[in-house]
Amino acid sequence: MISQSFLLLKIQLLKGFGINEAIHCRDARKKRRLILLLSVYILLGIMLVFYTAGAAFMLCAAGAADSVPGFVVAVSSLAIFVFTLFKAGPVLFAAGDYDMLTALPVRPFSIIVSRLLHMYVSSLMLSLLTMVPSCLLYGWMAGPSPWFYAAAAISVLFVPLVPLTAASLLGTLIMAAGSRVKHKNILIIFLSLVCTMGVLALSLLFSFRAEDMNMADMAGMIKLGVDQVNRIYPLAGMYTAGIVGGNIAAIAGFPAISLGVFLLFSALVQWKYVSISSALHSHAAKKNYRMQAQKKSSLLKALYIKEIKRYFASNIYVLNTLIGYILMVAIAVMLAFTGIDKLEGYLTMSGGESLTLPFPLGNLVPFLLSLMLMMGSTTASSISMEGKQWWIPKSLPIPARTILDSKMLVGLSMMLPAVLISGAVLVISGQTGDVNPVWLFLVPGAYACFSVVFGITVNLKMPVFNWDNETTVVKQSGATMTAVLGGMLFALVPVGLRVLLAGISDDLFMGMMVMVLLAVSFLLYQKNSRCDLRKIE
Numbered sequence: 001m002i003s004q005s006f007l008l009l010k011i012q013l014l015k016g017f018g019i020n021e022a023i024h025c026r027d028a029r030k031k032r033r034l035i036l037l038l039s040v041y042i043l044l045g046i047m048l049v050f051y052t053a054g055a056a057f058m059l060c061a062a063g064a065a066d067s068v069p070g071f072v073v074a075v076s077s078l079a080i081f082v083f084t085l086f087k088a089g090p091v092l093f094a095a096g097d098y099d100m101l102t103a104l105p106v107r108p109f110s111i112i113v114s115r116l117l118h119m120y121v122s123s124l125m126l127s128l129l130t131m132v133p134s135c136l137l138y139g140w141m142a143g144p145s146p147w148f149y150a151a152a153a154i155s156v157l158f159v160p161l162v163p164l165t166a167a168s169l170l171g172t173l174i175m176a177a178g179s180r181v182k183h184k185n186i187l188i189i190f191l192s193l194v195c196t197m198g199v200l201a202l203s204l205l206f207s208f209r210a211e212d213m214n215m216a217d218m219a220g221m222i223k224l225g226v227d228q229v230n231r232i233y234p235l236a237g238m239y240t241a242g243i244v245g246g247n248i249a250a251i252a253g254f255p256a257i258s259l260g261v262f263l264l265f266s267a268l269v270q271w272k273y274v275s276i277s278s279a280l281h282s283h284a285a286k287k288n289y290r291m292q293a294q295k296k297s298s299l300l301k302a303l304y305i306k307e308i309k310r311y312f313a314s315n316i317y318v319l320n321t322l323i324g325y326i327l328m329v330a331i332a333v334m335l336a337f338t339g340i341d342k343l344e345g346y347l348t349m350s351g352g353e354s355l356t357l358p359f360p361l362g363n364l365v366p367f368l369l370s371l372m373l374m375m376g377s378t379t380a381s382s383i384s385m386e387g388k389q390w391w392i393p394k395s396l397p398i399p400a401r402t403i404l405d406s407k408m409l410v411g412l413s414m415m416l417p418a419v420l421i422s423g424a425v426l427v428i429s430g431q432t433g434d435v436n437p438v439w440l441f442l443v444p445g446a447y448a449c450f451s452v453v454f455g456i457t458v459n460l461k462m463p464v465f466n467w468d469n470e471t472t473v474v475k476q477s478g479a480t481m482t483a484v485l486g487g488m489l490f491a492l493v494p495v496g497l498r499v500l501l502a503g504i505s506d507d508l509f510m511g512m513m514v515m516v517l518l519a520v521s522f523l524l525y526q527k528n529s530r531c532d533l534r535k536i537e
Contacts, residue, residue: 006114008115012114012118055071056068069138069243076130076163080126080167082167084167087171087471088171123160148244154251155243238257300409304406307382320376321474325418328418363434363509365426366440374487375484379455379483384473411448416445422440423441449518450518454483456528458479458482
């Protein structure tokens with residue numbers, strides 16, 4: 001049973017992380033894509049290290065060094081929980097290899113354990129990035145005994161187990177609830193969005209409480225938060241007591257409880273694995289179905305309807321792209337209640353000095369909204385989502401422009417409502433700053449056009465069709481990473497340009513940015529339309 005789990009894990013790792021393809025592939029383009037994807041992951045890892053190490057340094061400098069281990073455990077656990085929550089259900093109950101695995105002499109327990117271990121590997125990497133630099137910084141500044149290093153090295157291997165299990169449990173419950181209704185994905189998306197909004201609400205609450213605080217106050221707030229986490233999540237307190245206080249029982253109980261919870265969850269899920277998977281992969285049909293009059297649509301409309309159905313058929317696809325649009329509306333609502341003047345608080349230094357900008361602060365609002373918009377690109381994975389069925393659209397006697405237009409229309413259908421709602425909220429509340437209200441609609445609208453075209457361009461260059469799990473394409477592909485990070489960079493560049501071009505009027509600058517975005521979008525659109533889809537593989 002254990003050997004089956006590790007054999008399945010080996011296969012998933014070789015395929016999921018692109019190791020097998022990197023070793024055996026002779027296509028230089030694919031190897032360059034893998035190198036680019038690895039570079040993106042390394043960049044994100046460096047950013048995460050600086051963030052957690054900076055917070056740990058702040059705690060040590062404020063005299064709260066003993067809170068560092070508990071803080072990094074809390075941050076690591078929360079990050080693992082959030083990043084695992086959306087993919088736990090699709091990974092555990094993946095449809096791609098369900099029929100094949102259930103036909104083999106493999107126990108459901110082995111399948112569940114192998115998939116949990118697959119998520120554990122990625123969670124362990126995240127845990128190492130958040131904990132190791134901070135613990136080394138704590139060791140340098142606090143000078144603990146050698147016991148600390150030995151205990152920390154052993155305990156870090158068990159930190160991901162409980163948050164991974166908790167996220168998987170919630171993901172399993174969401175999938176189980178969705179499997180009992182006709183419109184499964186709609187319910188799964190709704191429940192997942194509720195969880196997402198809860199996390200966003202807690203983050204906004206923390207940001208409001210953190211206003212007007214200096215470094216000592218912030219460190220005190222983090223210390224208070226760590227103490228509360230220790231009460232809510234006893235394993236964090238047990239971890240701190242074990243590696244800082246030298247409590248042998250605590251350091252032994254932490255891995256034992258974590259491993260026990262992990263194995264107990266695996267045993268419970270395998271009990272209902274086949275029934276949940278079968279229900280998720282089944283389709284409901286009316287018993288009294290009768291053929292109705294058939295409707296005829298234009299070619300573009302028919303393809304658009306197909307694409308929008310495909311979009312909502314994948315909960316991981318919807319959640320991964322919709323989160324940016326939700327954040328956009330949430331920021332607009334926050335500014336409507338707090339006022340744009342609150343943005344100045346984020347430009348205030350710890351010594352009380354304010355960073356003076358050579359332009360009104362309201363000039364940043366359209367680009368702040370656009371930054372959130374660029375976080376979710378439906379088109380960056382729309383071609384890859386065709387998977388092994390890609391041969392069908394590319395062999396049809398349909399112009400490439402029409403096929404790509406249908407995919408871009410899906411993205412615009414999701415983005416433009418968010419643009420209109422965000423702009424309307426700010427205009428109605430009067431929080432437009434010194435910017436002409438029309439730019440709150442035109443600038444994000446131009447970025448929406450650029451986003452869908454840029455996403456198609458990147459996906460045409462970096463397609464992935466040999467996938468078994470949609471998570472691989474939507475969350476882990478090089479095209480998605482490139483489109484999201486590149487799009488966010490394009491949203492930040494105008495901020496620097498505004499500093500350099502502070503002498504020109506606001507309307508002229510905004511108009512220039514809109515024209516540049518639309519011109520670049522048009523050029524990329526023309527290039528994509530001339531693409532021979534038969535050569536994309």
